[in-house]
Amino acid sequence: MTATDSAKLGLRERKKLKTRAAIQHNAIRLFLEQGYHETTVEQIAEAAEVSPSTFFRYFQTKEALVLEDDFDPMLVELYKSQPRDVHPIQAYLNVIKESKARISAEARQEIRTRMEIVAKVPELQAALMGQMNNTLDLFAELVAERLDKGKDDLAALAIAGAMVGIVMGANAYFLRQPGVDFIDAIESAVEQYCRETLGIKQG
Incomplete structure (x- = not known):
């Protein structure tokens, strides 16, 4: 999704996109730093400053962090x-x-x-x-x-x-x-x- 597309959304939707992006960005960073298998959902959630339950509201699996985009x-x-x-x-x-x-x-x-x-x-x-x-x-x-x-x-x-x-x-x-x-x-x-x-x- 582009910045223009994001600007058309309401505040709540933009916050959701920001949270999703933060989770994915931190996950990719951790995968690069310590390996895909060595990185846990709990570590990703902590890095993104969300709870594990919030993580699973945005990504159903760890695989989705790498395979999905918007x-x-x-x-x-x-x-x-x-x-x-x-x-x-x-x-x-x-x-x-x-x-x-x-x-x-x-x-x-x-x-x-x-x-x-x-x-x-x-x-x-x-x-x-x-x-x-x-x-x-x-x-x-x-x-x-x-x-x-x-x-x-x-x-x-x-x-x-x-x-x-x-x-x-x-x-x-x-x-x-x-x-x-x-x-x-x-x-x-x-x-x-x-x-x-x-x-x-x-x-």
Whole structure:
């Protein structure tokens, strides 16, 4: 969520976002300092100055601290705003390009750090694969809406599957190339798919 989006919320909602961000920020810091497995929920809660029960109101599991972020609503909004005559995967590329201007450098660095933690923890890698099923469902629903089809339509699922596959490929590339920005890797991967597989020239 961007600063502009946050400013539109009421005081209570902004406080919730601030608390959630504090919990996640302190968790990532502790994971880097002492290791993922060595860090307890109690330590994270203490560092964020909240109770363990408050921690679980914001994050159901320790894995969620690394795998979750608040960008989905923004990305969904941008995707739904894309012209209907644009191919669903080209529309996704447009969303990535537009979202880059709305995600701060600090947030992008945190995304990179979280993905680097995932690369070192097998349980997180397995959880990430499971999360991809949810991403597939989200993509399928968005694509189906563009195609005026049901979310269980084969074409919608196939296109959504291609989108998930592109993200997974970009993630693998990102983890093998020190210094690469995660969002840049996804953008480049989708751009190449549009150009080389769909034959859509990029301006």
